Every structure is written in C-alpha cells, then in structure tokens.
Amino acid sequence: LSPDLRAAELVYPQDYIVQTPAGITETVTMQQTAVYRQGKTHWLYAPPYDEFWGDWVTSSGEYLTLAYPERDAEVAERLAADLDALVGQMCAELEDLSCADDLQLHLRLDSDPDALLAANEIEPMLSGSLRLNLPTPTLVGTPIDEAGYQVLYRAYGVRVATAVFANQSSYECCRRQLFFRALRDYQLAELGLQAWPLDEAAYSSALSLGFNGTVLRQWSFRWEDDSPEAEQVYLIIEYLMTQETAVPPIEMMTQLMDRTSSRSWLAIILPDAYESDLFATQFVSYIYAQSTAGQQAEPPLPSGTITLICDVSNDSDSGIYQYNLASSEWIDRFLPSPDDPGNLFASSVDGR
Numbered sequence: 001l002s003p004d005l006r007a008a009e010l011v012y013p014q015d016y017i018v019q020t021p022a023g024i025t026e027t028v029t030m031q032q033t034a035v036y037r038q039g040k041t042h043w044l045y046a047p048p049y050d051e052f053w054g055d056w057v058t059s060s061g062e063y064l065t066l067a068y069p070e071r072d073a074e075v076a077e078r079l080a081a082d083l084d085a086l087v088g089q090m091c092a093e094l095e096d097l098s099c100a101d102d103l104q105l106h107l108r109l110d111s112d113p114d115a116l117l118a119a120n121e122i123e124p125m126l127s128g129s130l131r132l133n134l135p136t137p138t139l140v141g142t143p144i145d146e147a148g149y150q151v152l153y154r155a156y157g158v159r160v161a162t163a164v165f166a167n168q169s170s171y172e173c174c175r176r177q178l179f180f181r182a183l184r185d186y187q188l189a190e191l192g193l194q195a196w197p198l199d200e201a202a203y204s205s206a207l208s209l210g211f212n213g214t215v216l217r218q219w220s221f222r223w224e225d226d227s228p229e230a231e232q233v234y235l236i237i238e239y240l241m242t243q244e245t246a247v248p249p250i251e252m253m254t255q256l257m258d259r260t261s262s263r264s265w266l267a268i269i270l271p272d273a274y275e276s277d278l279f280a281t282q283f284v285s286y287i288y289a290q291s292t293a294g295q296q297a298e299p300p301l302p303s304g305t306i307t308l309i310c311d312v313s314n315d316s317d318s319g320i321y322q323y324n325l326a327s328s329e330w331i332d333r334f335l336p337s338p339d340d341p342g343n344l345f346a347s348s349v350d351g352r
Helices: 070-093 114-118 146-168 177-190 200-209 228-241 249-258 262-269 276-290
Strands: 007-019 025-038 043-045 056-060 064-069 105-110 131-135 305-310 319-324 329-336 344-346
Touching: 025 146, 056 070, 064 070, 070 105, 070 146, 105 146, 114 131, 131 146, 146 177, 146 249, 177 228, 177 249, 200 228, 200 276, 228 276, 249 262
Parallel strands: 064 105, 105 131
Antiparallel strands: 007 025, 025 043, 056 064, 305 319, 319 329, 329 344
C-alpha cells in the first residue's frame, strides 16, 4: 500500500503454457504485478505512475543497445548481454548474413501498457528498421526461475532476430508474408529460439491432401494463416533446405522481393536443379520419405514375372518382354526379325 493508502501493488504468480525449442510443452510461472488506485466508490486497475518505474538506464553491447526502466534492471541487464550475444551468433553461424561494422540494433523496453498490444503487430519487426519497441518485463511477467527467464529471452530474441532478417534481406513489408515467415522460422529453429513446427502428422496431412502446385501460386498467404495449404509452405521450405544446390536462406528471403512468381523464385534459389515439371513429384517423394509409412521397410515384391507387349511404330524395339521381379531383370522373349519386322523370333530361355 502507498503511504496515503490510496494505491496498492499486487504481486502474484501466473502460469503459462509454452513450447520449448525441442517441441516439448511445459508450464512456467512468471511474477505479475498489478497496480490499483482508489476511485470514488471502489478500487480501479490503473497504469503505474512514473515513480513506479524509476529512471531510464541504457546498456550498450557490440551489436545491441538496450534502454530499460530502472525497475527491471536485474533482468534487463541479463537480456542486454544475451540478446547482444544472439546477434553475434547470427553473424557467425548464418550463411550470407552480412554483419557490417555499423550493424547496431536499438531496443527499448517500454513501460507503457499499450506496448503489450503493439507487440502483437508484425509490421514493426518486418519494416527493416533496427529500432524496436517492446514491452518491459514487468508488463509481460518477471521470471522467478531459469525456465521463466529462458521463455522471456526467447520471446525477445525472436523479435530481435526477425528485425535483423528483414533488414539484411531488404524485406519489403509485408509481401510474401508466409514464405518469409517460414524461412525465418527455419533459421530461428537453427538458433534454438523455437521449435520447427512440422511433425509426422504434417507429412501425413500433406500426402492425403496431395500437391498440385497451387500453394506455389499463393504468394498472398498471410502471416498468421494456419490452413493445411499454408502448412505446405513450411514443407516446401524444409524440402528446399535439403537441396545441396540451394542458395542460403537469407538469399531466399532477398529473392522473394525480386521475383514475380514462385516458379521464377525457385529457378533462382535452385540453380541448375529446378525443373518445374518434376518439382511436384520430387517434393511429394521427399514428404513421403519423412512420413511414418515412408520410413518403414518396403514389402517384398511378389514372385513371378510381368509380360509386356511393346508395339512401337517403325521401331525395331517392338516385341514381347518379361520382367523378372526376383532378379529385377528384363528378358527379351519375342523380337522382330531384322529383315522383316512383321515376323517375331523367340529368344532362348536365357534371353539370347
């Protein structure tokens, strides 16, 4: 309670269900702080006064400068060091990320409660600007243990990393949103900030839906789209990352802005390897290989042979052929006469 008994701070625990970078769901507890002030007839939930937050403090690292209210100094100082190290990790580990000497992010931990609503908007972190405004920990929830801190760090880290990706790829907000997000999420998973969302169920769903190339024409998928068709965008990105000839993810992001169609985009990011007529078949084959069915041993072929009559006009290859399933060999049974293609000659048992 305040000295005049007209204001009060209520501190209480709040549980949150989160997903770890390993894809495991767990519960973490954060400390929440609520401020109430006395109204004419009852107590009112109210934003804190400036005195509640204290003075503003600034911390500068190699890549990141953090401004935060004094009240959150303990957790903010650790965040400043860890987020600066995150940008350094991105520069060191992510191919094609150009970290110039003047790369410097400015992050402000805002004490205004409206910052909580603004944090849900994608435009600020996709604008290409390296200045971010995010809610300070007291507004989000102050960690009471290491698990809580890691959740908080990853939440800030995702937004910092996204701003760097948008800046380094010259992304124009907000075009090709879902393709950009999938490329971003793949790299966030590599950085240990969040789990890659695909699992066996996603592969099975894609197989049941089939792939007819429609998803490649949907450049307008929105950021938050979670339809089965939109999920195929993630499957495509995962498939592209397995191709040895593919360009790095940052270059893929950059090329999203420079290409007018998905086919021209694929042709650029898969140099010397992309054939539009075969892409759907190759993609589905990859998805099948990742599914439960695709990882099981194939049943043995039945015994016996397959007999085929092949009639090719004006072609000496016309004839009757047998395929031995056990030996995986073709045997010529009846072949046309070299002198008179209208006559067929039987070959010997061994195919001669």
